[in-house]
Amino acid sequence: MELDNLCVNTIRMLSADGVERANSGHPGMPMGAAAMAYVLWTRFLRHNPTNPKWPDRDRFILSPGHGSMLLYTLLHLTGYDLTLDDLKNFRQWKSKTPGHPEYGLTPGVETTTGPLGQGFAAGIGMAISERYLAARFNKPEHVLVDHYIYGIASDGDLMEGVSHEAASLAGHLGLGKVIYLYDDNHISIEGSTDIAFTENRLARFKAYGWHVQKVDDGNDLNAIEKTIGEAQKKIGKPSFIAVRTHIGYGSPTKQDTSAAHGAPLGPEEIQRTRKNLGWPADSAFFIPDEACDQFRKAKEKGEKLEQKWLETLSDYEKAYPEQAKEWHRFVNRNLPEGWDSDIPVFPPDSKGSATRISSGNILNAIAPKIPSLIGGSADLAPSTKTLIDGEDDFQSTHFEGRNLRFGVREHAMGAIMNGMAIHGGLIPYGATFLVFSDYMRPAIRLAALSGLQVIYVFTHDSIGLGEDGPTHQPIEHLAALRAIPNLTVIRPCDANETVHAWRLALNNNKGPVALALTRQNVPTLDREIFGAADGLYRGAYILSDDNADNPDLILIASGSEVQIAIEAAQKIREEGAAIRVVSMPSWELFDQQPKAYRQQILPEEIKARVAIEAGSSQGWHRYVGSRGRVIALESQPPGMNGFVGITGSDDR
Numbered sequence: 001m002e003l004d005n006l007c008v009n010t011i012r013m014l015s016a017d018g019v020e021r022a023n024s025g026h027p028g029m030p031m032g033a034a035a036m037a038y039v040l041w042t043r044f045l046r047h048n049p050t051n052p053k054w055p056d057r058d059r060f061i062l063s064p065g066h067g068s069m070l071l072y073t074l075l076h077l078t079g080y081d082l083t084l085d086d087l088k089n090f091r092q093w094k095s096k097t098p099g100h101p102e103y104g105l106t107p108g109v110e111t112t113t114g115p116l117g118q119g120f121a122a123g124i125g126m127a128i129s130e131r132y133l134a135a136r137f138n139k140p141e142h143v144l145v146d147h148y149i150y151g152i153a154s155d156g157d158l159m160e161g162v163s164h165e166a167a168s169l170a171g172h173l174g175l176g177k178v179i180y181l182y183d184d185n186h187i188s189i190e191g192s193t194d195i196a197f198t199e200n201r202l203a204r205f206k207a208y209g210w211h212v213q214k215v216d217d218g219n220d221l222n223a224i225e226k227t228i229g230e231a232q233k234k235i236g237k238p239s240f241i242a243v244r245t246h247i248g249y250g251s252p253t254k255q256d257t258s259a260a261h262g263a264p265l266g267p268e269e270i271q272r273t274r275k276n277l278g279w280p281a282d283s284a285f286f287i288p289d290e291a292c293d294q295f296r297k298a299k300e301k302g303e304k305l306e307q308k309w310l311e312t313l314s315d316y317e318k319a320y321p322e323q324a325k326e327w328h329r330f331v332n333r334n335l336p337e338g339w340d341s342d343i344p345v346f347p348p349d350s351k352g353s354a355t356r357i358s359s360g361n362i363l364n365a366i367a368p369k370i371p372s373l374i375g376g377s378a379d380l381a382p383s384t385k386t387l388i389d390g391e392d393d394f395q396s397t398h399f400e401g402r403n404l405r406f407g408v409r410e411h412a413m414g415a416i417m418n419g420m421a422i423h424g425g426l427i428p429y430g431a432t433f434l435v436f437s438d439y440m441r442p443a444i445r446l447a448a449l450s451g452l453q454v455i456y457v458f459t460h461d462s463i464g465l466g467e468d469g470p471t472h473q474p475i476e477h478l479a480a481l482r483a484i485p486n487l488t489v490i491r492p493c494d495a496n497e498t499v500h501a502w503r504l505a506l507n508n509n510k511g512p513v514a515l516a517l518t519r520q521n522v523p524t525l526d527r528e529i530f531g532a533a534d535g536l537y538r539g540a541y542i543l544s545d546d547n548a549d550n551p552d553l554i555l556i557a558s559g560s561e562v563q564i565a566i567e568a569a570q571k572i573r574e575e576g577a578a579i580r581v582v583s584m585p586s587w588e589l590f591d592q593q594p595k596a597y598r599q600q601i602l603p604e605e606i607k608a609r610v611a612i613e614a615g616s617s618q619g620w621h622r623y624v625g626s627r628g629r630v631i632a633l634e635s636q637p638p639g640m641n642g643f644v645g646i647t648g649s650d651d652r
């Protein structure tokens with residue numbers, strides 16, 4: 001139909017105009033994918049541009065974030081709070097239309113994308129949240145949660161390992177609400193995908209357990225509509241639709257070439273493209289009225305959809321007042337009153353226990369009170385102690401289950417947790433050995449960037465883990481995690497610090513928290529003798545102090561090395577020196593303290609300071625100063641003799 005074509009070309013040209021004006025960006029992807037995006041957004045997507053946060057909206061993920069102009073164009077056209085001026089400010093400093101979509105910045109952007117594969121995997125996390133919430137809250141006559149997770153994925157998304165991991169898990173779990181359109185344009189940056197990407201993608205997804213379809217002509221609106229309709233009918237399988245598109249469609253010389261990928265069309269080529277698509281000459285940012293009206297129908301439609309849902313919610317509140325309260329708690333991320341009433345206080349114990357064990361006990365004390373807390377591990381639950389006792393596994397037969405079995409898929413676990421958190425309603429946690437945090441790093445970074453409440457339980461946090469050898473012994477991992485802005489890393493020294501670490505993680509909804517926990521026992525400190533464990537909230541606090549005004553030496557340690565610091569202090573004291581012992585479970589928390597507090601714990605004038613941590617010394621100099629020393633692991637300890645690897649180093 002002519003109007004449809006006009007609308008599709010409006011998407012193409014607005015996207016190309018945005019890139020042209022910014023003089024950077026990616027016009028080709030939006031131009032190629034415009035038709036499928038149009039069908040999806042005008043014939044299927046249930047959303048309310050007036051309220052981008054309506055909980056039961058369908059989610060749309062643009063996994064190839066480089067095609068961001070496609071998303072901005074759709075948001076503007078359908079009536080989100082994103083003006084034409086915003087489109088004109090594409091890629092400008094502080095604009096609402098950055099180079100890649102950023103969660104929290106632009107209304108309607110459901111998740112940050114750009115690192116290929118992340119959006120794909122985050123969508124699987126959203127689908128997990130959708131099913132869990134549906135299982136927990138829906139009643140036959142009151143359906144509160146019932147929405148799709150739509151996405152567009154590119155060649156790059158499908159090449160990245162994280163999408164393989166996530167697709168495999170989604171197929172296993174039968175997440176039928178996932179419908180992904182594959183922008184099958186045969187082109188990536190270096191040219192034809194023939195140079196590096198030739199497997200049968202449909203067969204691959206079929207083998208993962210997905211329902212697969214293909215559309216031979218990416219401009220055939222009816223064919224696209226039909227396949228999405230079919231996909232919706234497939235209840236128990238995620239859907240993958242390969243749509244043969246043409247990058248840069250409409251551009252006479254750049255279509256089907258990688259030249260359309262990452263640079264503006266250029267003034268002459270964009271004129272030629274306008275002509276080719278029947279667009280007026282010199283018509284940058286032109287939106288035909290009929291096209292605008294067509295897209296804007298989304299507003300009224302969306303308001304009605306949400307209104308209807310609000311009526312359902314109101315009926316639900318009357319019929320199930322208690323559950324309705326819980327629903328609001330979930331959505332607002334509030335913890336129920338008394339959630340911490342069963343949290344243990346661990347008595348002093350010189351033998352103590354591993355902090356991973358304490359963590360497991362704490363998790364199991366709070367989990368019954370916080371049903372929005374759900375998680376699991378990458379096949380290491382017996383080691384990471386992250387199973388919730390008495391709860392089912394989350395499986396296609398038990399979407400109400402709270403124990404997630406991520407399988408050995410750390411990267412997808414990270415990205416999936418991001419999607420779970422971003423979907424709303426849940427607080428996800430995920431566990432593995434600290435050494436394998438490397439396998440999750442890109443997703444952790446995105447969680448931090450997006451300010452998501454995600455909890456990482458990283459156990460076996462030092463060479464103290466035992467006999468596994470250097471492949472399993474983390475060295476630089478704490479430093480690497482601490483280098484990620486807005487990630488709070490906490491390495492508690494004993495059971496009671498672990499309690500406060502969990503409390504902090506549950507209360508911190510501004511960003512992710514990583515807990516670094518021991519495999520081996522650590523003593524539970526007697527807090528009658530030592531400083532109170534809730535000092536953890538301040539990042540560092542005094543455990544013991546011989547001369548509060550003027551200690552001769554400050555020993556600073558984290559986690560399992562705190563006991564070493566305490567023992568060392570004992571010995572040095574015998575020689576008559578006044579020692580202060582500081583437990584420093586979290587740099588980030590300490591750095592947030594007022595200067596006066598920091599000065600109180602680590603007074604500027606006391607230069608004799610030693611930090612002890614069984615990891616890389618990198619960064620510790622900030623706390624010990626130029627005349628202090630760090631006792632750390634400067635090199636990979638030898639395999640079987642790992643325990644003797646800890647050495648003092650002079651860090652001047």
Ligand SMILES: Cc1ncc(C[n+]2csc(CCOP(=O)(O)OP(=O)(O)O)c2C)c(N)n1
Pocket residue numbers: 028029064066067114115116117154155156157160185187188189247261
């Ligand atoms: C993890 C990651 N690696 C590399 C890049 C850089 N990059 C951006 S787009 C792209 C590939 C483009 O090919 P495709 O995904 O098919 O998108 P199209 O060119 O078809 O729009 C690459 C390598 C990235 N964004 N993320």
Ligand SMILES: [Mg+2]
Pocket residue numbers: 154155156183184185186187188
């Ligand atoms: Mg491509």
